[in-house]
Amino acid sequence: MITSPSSVRRSERSRRATLDAALELCTEKGYGRVTVEAIAARAGVSKKTIYRWWPSKGAVMLEAFAEAFVGATPFVDTGDIAADLRTHINAAVRVVSTPPYGPAYAGILSEMHHDDDLARAVLEQLVGPRVEAAVGRLRRAQEQGQVPAGADLPLAVEMLYGPVYYRHVLRRPAQDEATVAALVSHVLRSLVTGDDAAPAGTRDDAPAQG
Known part of the structure; x- marks a missing residue:
């Protein structure tokens, strides 16, 4: 089940970078071609970090x-x-x-x-x-x-x-x-x-x- 990410345990700067990266990639590549790996690379965070905060690309x-x-x-x-x-x-x-x-x-x-x-x-x-x-x-x-x-x-x-x-x-x-x-x-x-x-x-x- 998808739950709201914890705002206590995560860096606001990294959160913002991840959300912005997801939107940028969606515009550039189309939703279906965006991956968590690509979001992580664009945001400058690890894939593990994203999965710790969100369960899927859709949740991001x-x-x-x-x-x-x-x-x-x-x-x-x-x-x-x-x-x-x-x-x-x-x-x-x-x-x-x-x-x-x-x-x-x-x-x-x-x-x-x-x-x-x-x-x-x-x-x-x-x-x-x-x-x-x-x-x-x-x-x-x-x-x-x-x-x-x-x-x-x-x-x-x-x-x-x-x-x-x-x-x-x-x-x-x-x-x-x-x-x-x-x-x-x-x-x-x-x-x-x-x-x-x-x-x-x-x-x-x-x-x-x-």
């Missing part, structure tokens, strides 16, 4: 990606849930669609289908906490009356992230800001039910048609 890549992704995609709260979701999703799109993080995450998503330990680590260290944070932001919007009380918040998160992953995994062009705005608007409208519902395209936050 996951820590490198997750650290960057979480830092670049905070769930801000300006009081405007639509604006905040646009900010968040646009940042997520930028991270997963540009080197070095995009190639690394594409490799991780592919490898996790053949590595149960890595799959669990992705869910525990990245996906689970990000979904929880997204649901928490939507819940605050719900408390502020911006999201209906009966809305299915976990489903809303899947609707927001699903198109991002779809394009990333199938290597389709990433969403631009207008597409993200349309996505956020559509998801928020879909959460409105009953007497509060308005026909699509009639609400103030509907994207302009060009």
Whole structure:
């Protein structure tokens, strides 16, 4: 089972060098051609040191990606849930669609289908906490009356992230800001039910048609 590396026993300088080396090599060679030996040589650490801190290449890549992704995609709260979701999703799109993080995450998503330990680590260290944070932001919007009380918040998160992953995994062009705005608007409208519902395209936050 993949566990989080110990931050007590390892040198931060060596950790950073290892993560940076993994990302650089992934961009240069492609995820599948990167080896732990190559990461160790580029980082100036021993292969034994890497295996003492991480159980696999995938675990190294996951820590490198997750650290960057979480830092670049905070769930801000300006009081405007639509604006905040646009900010968040646009940042997520930028991270997963540009080197070095995009190639690394594409490799991780592919490898996790053949590595149960890595799959669990992705869910525990990245996906689970990000979904929880997204649901928490939507819940605050719900408390502020911006999201209906009966809305299915976990489903809303899947609707927001699903198109991002779809394009990333199938290597389709990433969403631009207008597409993200349309996505956020559509998801928020879909959460409105009953007497509060308005026909699509009639609400103030509907994207302009060009």
